[in-house]
Amino acid sequence: MKILVVGGGGREHAIIRALKKSPRCSEIWCAPGNGGISYDAHCKAIPATDVDAMVKFAKEEAFDYVVVAQDDPLALGMVDALAAVGIPAFGPDKAAARIEASKVFSKDLMKKYGIPTAKYETFDDPEKVMDYIKAQGKYPVVIKADGLALGKGVLICQNEQEAADGVKEIMLDKKFGASGNHVVVEEFLTGPEVSVLSFCDGKTVKPMVSSMDHKRALDHDEGLNTGGMGTVAPNPYYTPAVAERCMQEIFLPTVAAMQAEGCPFKGCLY
Structure with a gap:
């Protein structure tokens, strides 16, 4: 098989290394790729978000x-565009990719189908955000840009001034672009974190090894949230009992909810 991997980071390099182990993989390309990836695959300098150019190249x-492999081209509908020209692809279509691309969509989905999630409200008016935060009077409070922001669109605000600064940064200064047009204001939860990625075909869920992602920069977790400062796997807190609870209360209900919404998730669900 002649395979193209879309992206240019460590995730894509790891995927390429794994694909190369298959005897069915005869030739592998990556777009845009990077210098390291070029040792393992042919690279083509096409931006991952240029759907038209990528589909033209694939054809x-x-x-x-x-x-x-990257979130942004999935959110832009690259899988749909490839399907339209008869090329099969791994990853969710545009409708299903909303579960990662829109925090408002994912939170509303969890609320509608009774999937455990922190208490929240969504807003598109900066003044209403601050009215709500002041009325709640609970700190820290979490403010999240709705759209994709490379893992950095989440602010944990310790007081009213930090919240006001955060709202300005996301909604008025547009630090994360259009991703900040809508925000989720969420209650702050603390405790051990667990991340699980699962292969999904729209109905079935096959989890990979669990991990614990360290999100915040600086010593003592005093910095901003990031795309990840490091990971431990398997997660020492993810016991078989916790795994079973997550499967029954989160993983399977989420896949069923996506089916019920008419956008079954096929690909790798985070």
Whole structure:
């Protein structure tokens, strides 16, 4: 099989290394790729978010399969565009990708289907955000940009001034672009974190090894949230009992909810 992997980071390099182990993989490309990836795959300098150029390239090169690894091209509908020209791809279509691309969508989905989540409200008016935060009077408070922000669109605010600064940064200064047009204001939860990625076909859930992601920068977790400062796997807190509870209360209900909404999730669900 001739395979194209879309992206240019460590995630894509790891995927390429794994794909190369398959005897069915005869040729592998990556777009845009990077210097390190070029040792393991042919690279093509096409931005991951340029859906039209990527699909044109995939069609010209007659790829048998495409792995869309980055969130942004998934949110832009690259899987849909590839399907339209007859090229199968790994990853959710645009409708299903909303569960990662829109925090408002995912939170509303969890509320509607009774999937455990922190208490929250959504807003598109900066003044109403602050009215709500002042009325709640609970700190820390979490403010999240609705859209994709490379893992950095989450602010944990310790007081009213930090909240006001955060709202200004996200909604008025547009630090994260259009991702900040809508925000989620969420109650602050503390405790051990667990991340689980699962392979999904729209109905079935097959989890990978659990991990514990360290999000915040600086010593003593005093800095901003990031895309991840480091990871431990497997997660020492993720016992078999916790895993079973997550499967029954979170994983399976989420996949069923996406089906019920008419956008079954196929790909890797975080």
